[in-house]
Amino acid sequence: MRASDQLLYHIARGLLRLLGRFPNNMRRRCAVLLGRFFFIVDRKHRRITLDNLQRALGRERTADQIHVIARLVFENLFHMVFEIGWSLHLSDKELADHVTLHGLNDYHNAMAKGRSLLVLTAHFGNWELLTIVEYFVNNPIRIVYRPLDKPFLDRFFKENRSRFGGKPIATRRGAMRQIYKALKHGYPVAMLMDQNVDWYEGVFADFFNHRACTSNGMAMLALKSGAPVLPLFLIRTGNGFQAVVGPELPTIRTGDARKDVELNTQMYNRVIEIYARRYPDQWFWVHQRWKTRPYETWPRRKIHAHSYF
Helix, strand or coil, X not given: CCHHHHHHHHHHHHHHHHHHCCXXXXXXXXXXHHHHHHHHHCHHHHHHHHHHHHHHHCCCCCHHHHHHHHHHHHHHHHHXXXXXXXXXXXXXXXXXXXXXXXXXXXXXXXXXXXXXXEEEECCECCHHHHHHHHHHHCCCCEEEECCCCCHHHHHHHHHHHCCCCCCCEECCCCHHHHHHHHHHXXXXXXXXXXXXXXXXXXXXXXXXXXXXXXXXXXXXXHHHHCCCEEEEEEEEXXXXXXXXXXXXXXXXXXXXXXXXXXXXXXXXXXXXXXXXXXXXXXXXXXXXXXXXXXXXXXXXXXXXXXXXX
């Protein structure tokens, strides 16, 4: 890392630690004010957020409701910033005191199958604190992530995601080998499955009734490794966070390799959609989820993931 990036890393970390020293009520008020300010001045991402919400929830919410949700989405992003800074001053036990874990039995039941597990998650709530779940399950989680363009930010978030024992796996050459090695040694592997990808990196699956190009990685891993797939989301509540582990999602096997990847990926999208609809202000609507357009269409069998929740 260049000297300039080293300096920027220390500045960013120091600033976050400073913000984390603010009293709780001040952190919340600052996050709200900054979120509302950037909602006004950041026209590009405000438009992306409003367009996404209209596309997804336009038939369920009024224009005024969508506008309020969009503003809350910006506030959520700044809540994240202050929470990350706050968490830097806490031990794993101290942070865990602010988290309630639901679904621990589902986790243990999946792990009892002896093939570790794949964790389906998304940019939801405060996903940067998700690895605190390691404290409850006493097992480090490997998180697959796409390296950030800014080296100083990439270093900070990589360190933050590994602070409780986990080891991030960058989506580079050799990543698949690291994932299989982690599964072999009993480490859960988490993948954030809610980002747009290019057509050659995924498959098209419905998300809020619109075709969204989605990574095929988790489906391929589940089919090849036999590892169970469990949803996991960190939801912000009034007094802290809820880490929700969902029941195991059955891996669909029809005998058609391509169809199996598509159907399982569709199911994963349905799960994320359920939570994004339930807590719309906590999902990452500022991302262009439907940016990549389908180059062909084909029929799909509906999979109702809500039956597992």
